[in-house]
Amino acid sequence: MITANDPKRKTWLDTKPDTDFPIQNIPFGVFLTRDDIITIGTRIGDYAIDLGALHQLGYFNGIELTDDIFLQDTLNDFISDGRKTWRLVRNRIADIFDKENPKLRDNEEHRKHILFTMEEVEMQLPVQVGDYTDFYSSKEHATNVGTMFRGKDNALMPNWLHIPVGYHGRSSSIIPSDINVRRPWGQTMPDGATEPVFGPSKLVDFELEMAFITTDANALGEPIPVNEAEEYIFGLVLFNDWSARDIQKWEYVPLGPFLAKNFASSISPWIVTLDALQPFKVEGPKPEMEQLPYLQYKGKKSYNIELEVYICPENGEENKITSSNFKYMYWNMAQQLAHHTINGCNVNSGDMMGSGTISGPTPDSYGSMLELTWRGEKPIKLSDGSERKFINDNDTVILRGHCSNEHVRIGFGECRTRLLPANKQ
Secondary structure (H helix, E strand, O other): OOOOOOOOOOEOOOOOOOOOOOOOOOOEEEEEOOOOOEEEEEEEOOEEEEHHHHHHOOOOOOOOOOOOOOOOOOOHHHHHOOHHHHHHHHHHHHHHOEOOOHHHHOOHHHHHHHEEEHHHOEEOOOOOOOOEEEEOOOHHHHHHHHHHHHOHHHOOOOOOOOOOOEEEOOOOOEEEOOOOEEOOEEEEOOOOOOOOEEEEOOOEEOEEEEEEEEOOOOOOOOOOOOOOHHHHEEEEEEEEOOEEHHHHHHHOOOOOOOOOOOOOEEEOOOEEEOOOOHHHEEOOOOOOOOOOHHHOOOOOOEEOOEEEEEEEOOOOOOEEEEEEEHHHOOOOHHHHHHHHHOOOOOOOOOOEEEOOOOOOOOHHHOOEHHHHOOOOOOOEEOOOOOEEOOOOOOOEEEEEEEEEOOOOEEEEEEEEEEEEOOOOO
16 A cells, blocks of 8 residues: 555654645655765655665665665666565655654654755766657647648648657766756758758757656566556656757658757656655546557546746746646557557666657647747747747756645656757867
8 A cells, every 4th residue: 555645644854835845755866965975865845865874774674675775876776676665665764754753753863864955965867767768749749840840731640649659769868957958069951051051059949748767667578558557667757858959850851850859858856656646647638539459548547747847047037938737648658658568679677758748738838949939930038038939058947847636745846957058169
């Protein structure tokens, strides 16, 4: 059972009422401590909790864990242990920090080794991403982009309503929040030109996405059934899949994006478990045509996660430019994982699957500058009077997301990245 989600549970740690990280969340991440020790941890309120120290001091007795499971620089091995272990550990953490449990609460010496303020730690990439796949699963986004480039009558490609379209991306350039990104160089074909030119991208864009992290899910040759897929999903992060639209336009035929995408993708550093998100499961969009049996599922597979994107100019203030929701996704995570493995492709611990840009039904819920400004034809005005068609040098793009009901709020923190000027060639 998931006891950690009890909405009545309170913690003895001092937390704000609107925190993204109440005791009902208990996400997992990796951080560098004030003593320059890297460790696996969790977070409650504004406290980072060293799970390595917690384990060494005996707080996980009775749970089958290796001695070094939390003394590593990635979560991959812990994720490999499977959902039963994740649930036992998360339940135990909730018990340890429960208001009524004095064991750690009243042990000042132990608390010195276990608790850090968020200002005392430096967040790291939580997993070693072996493989990264990006899907294209928002019907609104696919329709908007298709309309721009092919016209309204041919907006969706013939395969789109039949399969969760995806492509393999580059895992080496996935970075955590607060790591800067440089404007990329590449070939572009300016309007009216007959030969391509080489230079910095002029149309750098964000893509509002979420990504899920898998465990070791299947052996080579064995598909994952759609109704079992969630058993192999550890959790979710916010995901900004940076795009260079002018480079992409020139290179993407016939094999899809390449240099336009592989220069950087940013994620939020705390992985929020699927268990923590259970209270926020909702119905997804109804299929517009009958799907093949391997993609047909039972029950609720979508999640009501409210998403926002902000642009903050250099030395300026944040400007909210869009509000969307993960529940808009036409193809859900279970379908994506089932489709990914239907041919026998094996999935490993730490693999990351991007949702694709998440756009809603209205112009203020679009998930990219390409859509929000409609290819730059409708610039966005910021509070300082400046305008944006795409992302300017030294702009900071911030993604935020959370779920809430009458009992609890579960958040993801933020994914914050500054776009630096291109390197000189």
